[in-house]
Amino acid sequence: MKKSPLILASLFIICCFMSCDKIEGPYIKYDESVATTVVFPDLDTAAVYKKILIEEYTGHRCTNCPDGHRTLEGLSQQYGDTLIAIGIHAGTFAKPQANKGFPADYRTDEGTEMYTDFAVGATPRAVINRAQFNGTYGQDISAWGQIINNVNHAPAVAAIQIINKMEGNTLTAHTKTTFLQDYYFPVKLALYVIEDGIVSPQIDGGDTIADYTHNHVLRKSLNGTYGAYFSENGQVAAKMSYTKSYKTECPAEWNKQNCYIVAILMDEITREVLQVEKCAFVNE
Numbered sequence: 073m074k075k076s077p078l079i080l081a082s083l084f085i086i087c088c089f090m091s092c093d094k095i096e097g098p099y100i101k102y103d104e105s106v107a108t109t110v111v112f113p114d115l116d117t118a119a120v121y122k123k124i125l126i127e128e129y130t131g132h133r134c135t136n137c138p139d140g141h142r143t144l145e146g147l148s149q150q151y152g153d154t155l156i157a158i159g160i161h162a163g164t165f166a167k168p169q170a171n172k173g174f175p176a177d178y179r180t181d182e183g184t185e186m187y188t189d190f191a192v193g194a195t196p197r198a199v200i201n202r203a204q205f206n207g208t209y210g211q212d213i214s215a216w217g218q219i220i221n222n223v224n225h226a227p228a229v230a231a232i233q234i235i236n237k238m239e240g241n242t243l244t245a246h247t248k249t250t251f252l253q254d255y256y257f258p259v260k261l262a263l264y265v266i267e268d269g270i271v272s273p274q275i276d277g278g279d280t281i282a283d284y285t286h287n288h289v290l291r292k293s294l295n296g297t298y299g300a301y302f303s304e305n306g307q308v309a310a311k312m313s314y315t316k317s318y319k320t321e322c323p324a325e326w327n328k329q330n331c332y333i334v335a336i337l338m339d340e341i342t343r344e345v346l347q348v349e350k351c352a353f354v355n356e
Contacts, residue, residue, distance in 0.1 A: 103300040108315040110235045112248045120252065122228040124151070124220055125336060125348040127158045127199045129192045129210065131165030132174055132286070138276040140196030141287070143213050147220060155220065156350045158266055158334060159288045162187035163195050173280065176272040182264070182297040183290050201345040202338060229255050232335045234351035241322045243353055245294060245333045249302065250313040258306025258340040261316055262299025265291040268330040291326065294318040298343065299336065306340055328353045 128144055130137040141159075148155055161178035168177040190199050190209040197210035200219050205211060211219060233248045245263055266288045274284035293299075295318055302314035322328055331353040337346045 104295065104318065105300065106244065106317050106319055108246050108248075108317040110237065110246045112233050112235065115231055115233065115250055117231065117250075117252055120228045120231040121154065122223070122225045123153070123348045124155050124223050125158070125201055125345045126155060126216070126220070127160055127186070127202075128288075129160050129162055129187060129195045129197050129199070131161055131163055131167075131195055132176065132178070132272065132274045132284075133167070133169065134165035134195045135275050135277055137165070137196040138274060138284075140198070140213050143216060144198075147217060151220065153350075154225065156334060156348050157288045158264060158290050159286065160186065160290050163192070165195060173273050178270075178286070178289050180290055180292060182293045185297045202343045203345070227253065229253055229346045230337055232261075232337060232347055232349035234333055234335055234349055236333055236351055236353050236355075238328065238353060242319060243322055244317060244319045246315070246317040247335050248313055248315050249337060251308050251310050254310040255308060255346070258301070259308055259346065260299035260301060260306065260338055260340050262296070262336045262338065263294040263316075263318055264334045264336070265294065265320065266332050266334055267291055267326060268332075269327065291331070292320070294320050294333075298338070298340075
């Protein structure tokens, strides 16, 4: 008996549904981590304090951005290693213009994504601990000092330890994150490469400084813009430690002596920073 096209189509759809396995969540998110092959020193939990992340959005054709650089340098001297900075070149004034003497391009896909996600807009502005203040993420220079001064440094949710290993031009960044108290929301750890001491032109007010030094410049992320889970669903437990390690090749233009890994622990939902740590590529 000849079957109608409608019956054949119905049978085909039923067979397709029957041949597909149902996949239950939670779903494992892709993660290019590698084995952790180092031994971390014992952690002195009494010495752990919450550090502050400041992400400074800037550009080499931004006339007022050097004012932000100088303000951040003063804050870094004031707060020492409790304040960790990343310089993110993004927006209109970060675009290269080789015909006008600005051939360098310090933009990154990750930096551009964060610039958009946090609605930074004009530069210079900074996002502090990826938290909102007065209803906005991007803060003008005049607010940086007061916000940083009001950050509560204790108690810290977690401690991050970093051990970097260089083999030729290959870096392996090993991390160990120890949770000191309960945290009930999914968390992620993101690892970024930053570099100090990059010399190239910068507009400063009405002048162009040919040999301007750019510091804490974001070069790349090792595990995506906002990092990766420790566990299948992002949940963690107090008194537990989690290791994550990632490899990256270092391009010839990076000065490895001036490069650092910045590890950021954040709440996946709010993206607010819970802890941040920094470690040089090369420790002599």
